[in-house]
Amino acid sequence: MSSLTITGVTKSFGTGPAATRAVDDVTLHVPHGSFTTVLGPSGCGKTTLLRLIAGFLVPDAGSIGFGDTTVAGDGVRPVPPQARHVGYVPQEGALFPHLDVAANIAFGLPSAARASRQGRDRVAEMLDLVELPAHFGVRRPDELSGGQQQRVALARSLAPQPAVVLLDEPFSSLDASLRGSTATAVRRALAATNTTALLVTHDQNEALSLADQVAVMRGGRLVQSAPPSQVYLSPSDPQVAEFVGRAVVLPGVATEARATCVLGEVVLSEAATGPVALMIRPEQVYVDLTHAEGVRGTVEEVSYYGHDCAVQVRLDDGTPVLARMAGVRHPAAGDVVHLRVTGLVRAYRPAGAL
Numbered sequence: 001m002s003s004l005t006i007t008g009v010t011k012s013f014g015t016g017p018a019a020t021r022a023v024d025d026v027t028l029h030v031p032h033g034s035f036t037t038v039l040g041p042s043g044c045g046k047t048t049l050l051r052l053i054a055g056f057l058v059p060d061a062g063s064i065g066f067g068d069t070t071v072a073g074d075g076v077r078p079v080p081p082q083a084r085h086v087g088y089v090p091q092e093g094a095l096f097p098h099l100d101v102a103a104n105i106a107f108g109l110p111s112a113a114r115a116s117r118q119g120r121d122r123v124a125e126m127l128d129l130v131e132l133p134a135h136f137g138v139r140r141p142d143e144l145s146g147g148q149q150q151r152v153a154l155a156r157s158l159a160p161q162p163a164v165v166l167l168d169e170p171f172s173s174l175d176a177s178l179r180g181s182t183a184t185a186v187r188r189a190l191a192a193t194n195t196t197a198l199l200v201t202h203d204q205n206e207a208l209s210l211a212d213q214v215a216v217m218r219g220g221r222l223v224q225s226a227p228p229s230q231v232y233l234s235p236s237d238p239q240v241a242e243f244v245g246r247a248v249v250l251p252g253v254a255t256e257a258r259a260t261c262v263l264g265e266v267v268l269s270e271a272a273t274g275p276v277a278l279m280i281r282p283e284q285v286y287v288d289l290t291h292a293e294g295v296r297g298t299v300e301e302v303s304y305y306g307h308d309c310a311v312q313v314r315l316d317d318g319t320p321v322l323a324r325m326a327g328v329r330h331p332a333a334g335d336v337v338h339l340r341v342t343g344l345v346r347a348y349r350p351a352g353a354l
């Protein structure tokens with residue numbers, strides 16, 4: 001296992017006016033044994049970045065290093081994919097249908113090891129690691145659920161002890177209930193083996209819940225890389241805020257540690273002065289159902305999810321505000337409520353300001 005360092009990597013497809021800069025000057029460090037998710041909308045360059053790391057593509061500029069070894073860029077002849085010791089888990093397991101699970105897992109091992117006692121022990125260890133029973137070894141891929149197939153795909157990628165494991169939207173073909181349990185099993189397996197891993201996804205919940213670090217991409221560029229709570233609570237700009245969750249963005253005026261807006265006075269996470277755009281998460285908006293404390297509004301719509309609910313409120317001055325509250329006791333459309341902001345609020349220079 002080793003760390004992964006991407007420095008100023010750029011990759012374009014095509015030439016002239018039709019050229020697409022799929023990855024644009026991306027710099028990212030994934031420490032040894034840690035898990036990074038790359039989050040971004042469709043077409044932002046996530047898969048291209050993975051393919052550059054795996055060695056299926058060569059960067060136009062910049063370099064890629066595994067530990068102290070440069071595998072592409074810096075005038076070094078690109079190391080071919082098979083010599084990079086990368087494990088790759090695609091969207092759908094891509095298991096060999098004619099091989100049983102044990103043979104699939106053993107596939108990446110040196111041929112001499114595959115049929116040996118050592119090889120069989122490694123397969124058993126990998127099945128255990130991805131939380132599948134040992135007797136699954138004799139099953140064919142089509143005798144497994146989608147989630148089980150993805151666990152086998154991970155086991156196959158981990159068996160040869162790769163330097164880095166790359167996962168390309170590995171849960172996207174699974175239904176919601178299987179996604180959660182498969183993702184948790186994968187995260188546990190990666191942590192247990194202290195594996196350096198990079199997973200690309202366009203699913204915010206997946207990106208935030210699985211990783212040590214979230215790298216947000218937009219239009220080929222890396223716009224923020226930070227621990228999940230920092231990306232969620234202190235996004236680098238309002239677009240990142242709206243991409244990694246719901247956000248209420250309101251104009252305000254800041255004076256150092258505080259700002260005022262239609263929801264009253266709020267406390268800022270970082271001091272600012274003058275006109276600002278304030279980013280408030282819906283769960284920071286406290287909905288008071290009984291007291292007239294806060295800013296008055298009328299509930300327009302309630303979306304009930306069981307564990308919590310989203311409450312769309314229109315303030316008396318006409319401003320729409322989304323609040324999220326526990327589902328135990330909630331208002332109904334037409335109720336008059338009072339809103340207050342809790343916790344720290346992130347302020348941005350408003351769009352168009354210098």
Ligand SMILES: Nc1ncnc2c1ncn2[C@@H]1O[C@H](COP(=O)(O)OP(=O)(O)OP(=O)(O)O)[C@@H](O)[C@H]1O
Binds near residue numbers: 014047
């Ligand atoms: N081989 C190629 N030739 C030309 N353009 C390409 C090629 N591969 C990718 N692109 C373009 O590069 C951009 C980034 O594509 P990429 O597949 O990396 O995005 P993505 O974020 O992985 O998207 P998705 O989530 O939809 O898979 C897109 O505009 C895409 O059309």
